[in-house]
Amino acid sequence: MSKSSSPPKEPSSSRGRLVNALFTASLALICLACYALLIILYIQADLYHIPSLVTDGDTGSIKPTVAVSLIAAVLAAATSALITRCVEHSFWLKLVPGNVGSPLTVGEVNRLAQWSVSPLARLTYALKGRSWALKLSGLLIFAFSIIAPVLLAGISLKDHFRITSTSASHVADYWTPWINRGNSRFRGGSAGDLVFGMAAQASNGNFAAPVAPVCHDDSCSVSTGSSALFATCNAGTIDNTENRGLTVCPTQTTTSTTVSDFSTNYCSDIVPSMCVNLTCGAPSVYANFITGLDVDCESGSAGSTGPNACITSPGSWAVIFGAWVGGADFGIGNSKLINTVSCLVEYGNITISQTGANPPRVDRNSFKRSLYPLSSYSSPISNVRTFIWDESAPTTPYYFTLRVVGTGWNDMYRQPFAAGLLGDDASNDAQHVARQIENNFDWATMGAFARMPNASDMVTSTRTSTRVYVYNQLVLLILLVPFLGSLLGTWGRWGVGSDDEVVGYNPVAIANRGPVEGIATKPFGVSQKEYKKACDKLLLIGVEESLVNPSARNSPAAMSQDKKVVFITGANTGLGLEIVKALYKSTQSYDIIVGSRLVSNGEAAVAAVQQEIPSSSSSLSVVQLDLASDESIKKAVENIESKFGRLDVLVNNGGAGFDGALRDNKLSIREAWNKSWDTNVAGTQVLTSEAIPLLLKSRQARLLFITSGTSALAFTERFDHPALQRINASPAPGWPKPKEINPIESYRSAKTGLNMMMRQWHRILLNDGVKVWAISPGFLATNLGDVGIEQLKKLGARDPSEGGNLVKRVIEGERDSDVGKVVGATGIQIW
Ligand SMILES: NC(=O)c1ccc[n+]([C@@H]2O[C@H](COP(=O)([O-])OP(=O)(O)OC[C@H]3O[C@@H](n4cnc5c(N)ncnc54)[C@H](OP(=O)(O)O)[C@@H]3O)[C@@H](O)[C@H]2O)c1
Known part of the structure; x- marks a missing residue:
């Protein structure tokens, strides 16, 4: 399956990120709130001022079982959502174009994608996943279901007693109950020991002492003097x-x-x-x-x-x-x-003490x-x-x-x-x-007490009991399960992306997103079979075939996936060759295609570069290209497509000056001007048009036109530099005019036209995401115009490597903010 021809869209880096971060933070806050609510409940339930959480039988509806079940359910859900969210965001952020950290294996990509959506995948991840933290976290998520039962097991009921006491002093004489009616009748209350006699008989017969009428039920007890x-x-x-x-x-x-x-x-x-x-x-x-x-x-x-x-x-x-x-x-x-x-x-x-209707007891x-x-x-x-x-x-x-x-x-x-x-x-x-x-x-x-309790000093105590909930704080240890789960699941995964970056499992968003980056190019850590299986699945979510299909991995397109494919026209000498060297030296890797009118010149240039720079992660190859030939241009593009499948950077460097030949009568005016415009403008336009389909296959296509400092119309009015004085000076009146050392009329005119051409490509490709510049490399000592390198040096020309480095910096993104402009070494060149 080949990738869609529409280019990837640049992800918006800010849209939705704040909202997503707030959402993640909210989940974390919900978790923290649940922990706090449960801990407070088990440590000091009465802080809530909800009686039904403390006392059984209270009419309130929020019973401890309800409260704990609800909070535990919310905690489990919020923790699970938080972990899933962090895993999902970190996963997709790794796949954001241009935002690649350490690459993921194809298998790991597959497992992580499944982890976020499938409970079963969390289990299987524990067997094959690469992150130990996530393995444990996935298993702990399964244990969330026991949070509520364990917490509920820590709630029990016990009786809580409250005693209220009232005291009353005796109102009758202490000894009055000892004088009963019998002895009163017998001798006026001073004889007949009936009371004691009866007491002794009853005690000897093991009869319980009589009960004083002081309490109604067992909740009441009295203690007397x-x-x-x-x-x-x-x-x-x-x-x-x-x-x-x-x-x-x-x-x-x-x-x-x-x-x-x-x-x-x-x-x-x-x-x-x-x-x-x-x-x-x-x-x-x-x-x-x-x-x-x-x-x-x-x-x-x-x-x-x-x-x-x-x-x-x-x-x-x-x-x-x-x-x-x-x-x-x-x-x-x-x-x-x-x-x-x-x-x-x-x-x-x-x-004497007595409880309820039980016989009294003396405390001897x-x-x-x-x-x-x-x-x-x-x-x-x-x-x-x-x-x-x-x-x-x-x-x-x-x-x-x-x-x-x-x-x-x-x-x-x-x-x-x-x-x-x-x-x-x-x-x-x-x-x-x-x-x-x-x-x-x-x-x-x-x-005597039972007969007349009011002859005693009495303290009456009433004991009321209530059933209260007891919370066993030890069961709070179960909270370590969600806590550790979230710690392991979110550790190092706090990055939050925008909706553009984290597309989730929305097929349309995935398709729009285009190719996936951040996947390792080798099936390390997994078997070939598993790798193939994972690749097949990735194809389903729109990942480029060359990236995921092992059989396609040997294709030129696949081999170049890691390197940017750069085609430089007229690269066998001069500025073009310096651009090749600068890229070949770079720490970034390129597939550098040297465009050369004569292949032999190109190969000689490649050999020279390889001799000068023995080690490089980039590759060099030669493609024949004559800008004056439509057929050559077509073949060159076909060549590149078959070898690399796409083009990341086209550097329209090839150019020439024909004003010297005109001066020396080697060309007619028409021939010289036609050649100048044909090589510098028309040929470049044809090549660019042919190469656009290959450029659009790139995720970060760049289109460069090498223009000239002489092309700026505004500079034609300036004389504040020796070079400007020379090229802008008006000759003495009369005709014919004297021959110049370095005539450039047709050349600079063509380059001015090239500038307008660059502006048109910038306009045309703006919505395709192709970055377009013109580069003004400065006055360089090259073979341009057959003036001679030494002669140009005398005229102030600089080493062409300076221009090569400038172009390299543009290719590597240093001047991305100047797209659509003529970029010079020190700034933007005015029109
Ligand atoms: N040198 C400067 O001061 C200066 C300043 C500003 C801009 N530039 C621009 O830089 C570019 C490179 O020039 P340079 O200074 O490096 O000059 P150079 O040394 O003459 O190199 C010109 C390159 O263009 C190639 N070329 C010429 N006609 C071609 C055609 N019809 N088809 C394909 N390739 C062709 C040449 O190939 P052959 O070797 O086969 O001829 C050569 O490789 C030009 O666009 C030039 O306008 C140069």
Whole structure:
């Protein structure tokens, strides 16, 4: 497939670039915004002031799942779009004519083009692509789909509790709930220990303490400062070597006699004067409990130190002391041990707590003994205590004696409280009973509270719970996937082109764009088969056949693709030869075609150049050309087309002066003027016309006409330079005029005509993108006009290499801003 004959259009370098850059920047900003939104959400969600992002059950519609899914989706899409865009732009920018960086292989071009449009190509790129960063980026793009699930997995719910508290001081006397209606009826409120008796029975029976009506549900809890009777009991055991409590004494022969020898008392370690006795025999005393006060203390006659120290008031309520032997009757308990329990009962203040409708609890560690005598309380508790806990008061539950005579007679079973406390047949051990007595008092304290909570100082706490979202910040690590993906995918690919440069996959734009540059000419890095496959695909997008078809690569056109094809007429000598040398020396590569009337002269010139410049990346060849022959011109163009397929630069250098021959009568006036115009103007016009199709095959066609400093009409009025004075001077009057050394009338006239011809080509080819100049190389010492090099030097002519370098600079783009003008070494020559 050959390239379209229409020439490539110069891409506009600015149209759309700013907009495209803004678009790319917007995508980057969207990505950054998404990162920021997600990080803030997971680190401090309440910064958004959207309750539904923090609390479950809030009526707001933006739930965390919705917010995270949306942001993650936008992040994935924007990141993917950003990477794709950067890859696409960098790819097309590499293919912009005249803007080629390091070349891409054909295979890489194919892969990159597919990368931007095909998810599958991103996977296959990882296998064959040349950029490691892009390979990884392509794979990471696939992982974008897990961003949302991973982020969502980091959101959970937990209960968040809030506690509000109110406090209320007691309104009834602390001790009022301890005086119940029963004892009030019995003795006006100062007798009958029903409250405590009932409490002890209930506690021994493991009944839960009564619930105070202070809370409606479990969200409520109270903590109180309540009045309390607080028992602290010590438990002890003694070996029962004397068979105390048993019906058979060790030294007894009969079981019916009480033996007074075994009447040793066991006394309280709190109030040593409180003692009990256990006996053996029939009947035997196997349990004996007493309660009471240290009367000496009460009367103030007791000492203040030592083992008999007072259990002083305020704060002391009573002492309980008991001793028992288990298994006295039916052998259930441990009859080898005497159990003792010694309790100090104090009055004071304790903390009770109750949650909802659950039984209250006392915090035994919180008990504080009262600092005030009972008499200072306004309630009748003082009298109650005095009455019921008096040493002789039998109404206290802890005042009993249990005896057994033999089977069928055991007074424990007439005393339910004693049975409840000591267990069946007094089988409970000392520790158990000690704790039970403590529990009895605690139960009584809780019962009093339940009966009348307003006698307590109470703090009511209400606990409300809400379900809140918890964001696990660790899952934010998943954001490394899109971040690394975009870093790898965009690194070094931030260049943004205009729509003309980055045509995307618009077939019309691609066709308009013309040949693709930036593709390596060799199939490096890929197999020949893959290279061929890629070439076939590139043909589909309009890439020149010679560029991509391996079989066409050996054609002259393909071989010259890298080098500019330059045809210089009259290049075997003079200025033409210097142009050849300048190009041959250049760092740029050319296929230089030396136009020569005689091929042998051309070949000799080529040999001379190659000898003078042994090494060059350019090639030299000779084409026969006589500007006076249409046939020669045609053949020359055909020659070039078959060898090179196109022409990048035509330098119309060939020219001649015939004024000397006219002066010397070797030519008639007509012959001389006709030859001058035929060679310098008409022949050049014919050649240019024939060469235009080849020039239009070039992407950067240049058309140069070598004119003369003598051609400017404006210069004919100037005399400010010796050369101008000479050529513009008017001879003395009369006819014939004297012969000049170097007559140039027909020559300079023809060159003036050449200038107009150049202007016409500039006009005609402007829209084809062909750059046209006329070059005024200066006065050079050449063979022009057969004046002689030495003679010309005498007249001020300079070395022709200066003209050769000027032409080279024009060919290599230094004077692109002067198209359509006569370009001189120091500026633009006026008309
Ligand atoms: N020298 C200057 O001071 C000066 C100044 C301004 C412009 N120029 C221009 O520079 C160009 C080169 O001239 P030059 O100074 O290098 O002179 P040159 O040494 O005489 O070279 C002229 C070249 O043109 C060729 N030529 C002559 N008639 C031709 C024709 N009918 N067909 C094809 N080729 C033909 C000559 O070929 P043969 O060798 O076969 O004759 C020779 O190669 C001319 O256009 C001239 O007008 C020269």
